[in-house]
Amino acid sequence: MRFNPYLGGTLISTAALAMLLAWPEPSRAVAPPTQDALLEKQFATIVKPFMGTYCVSCHGKDKPQAQLDLVSYTKVAAVVKDFSHWTLLRDRLIAKDMPPAGIPQPPDKERLAIIAWINAVRNEEIRKNAGDPGAVPARRLSNREYDYT
Numbered sequence: 001m002r003f004n005p006y007l008g009g010t011l012i013s014t015a016a017l018a019m020l021l022a023w024p025e026p027s028r029a030v031a032p033p034t035q036d037a038l039l040e041k042q043f044a045t046i047v048k049p050f051m052g053t054y055c056v057s058c059h060g061k062d063k064p065q066a067q068l069d070l071v072s073y074t075k076v077a078a079v080v081k082d083f084s085h086w087t088l089l090r091d092r093l094i095a096k097d098m099p100p101a102g103i104p105q106p107p108d109k110e111r112l113a114i115i116a117w118i119n120a121v122r123n124e125e126i127r128k129n130a131g132d133p134g135a136v137p138a139r140r141l142s143n144r145e146y147d148y149t
Contacts, residue, residue, distance in 0.1 A: 050110055050114050051070045
């Protein structure tokens with residue numbers, strides 16, 4: 001029997017294909033959640049229940065005190081968009097001004113968790129916008145420069 005190079009190549013490539021198909025697939029590592037996803041999860045599981053328990057009675061839809069409606073914040077993006085109010089809220093929680101006397105007070109552990117979450121949102125936004133100077137206005141001429149134009 002003569003050796004046929006074409007048939008031998010076919011057998012070798014068929015064997016190689018069979019080995020590749022039998023080769024175990026590398027395990028796919030699950031990527032860790034992003035910081036945004038983690039903040040969103042914490043907002044849903046920690047912040048919203050806290051606000052519902054201690055804040056919404058005064059800062060809800062119906063006549064919100066200090067014009068602060070905490071029910072309107074449904075996502076972290078809404079918090080970021082109006083972060084000045086959340087900075088004030090954080091400061092009030094740190095000073096223990098809110099909730100006011102006469103309303104059940106949250107345990108310090110819960111209060112610190114909300115403060116830490118607000119700080120984490122701030123730090124994440126700082127990280128995202130690092131190096132961005134924001135809007136750069138056009139340079140105006142000084143009086144002297146204007147006189148010489």
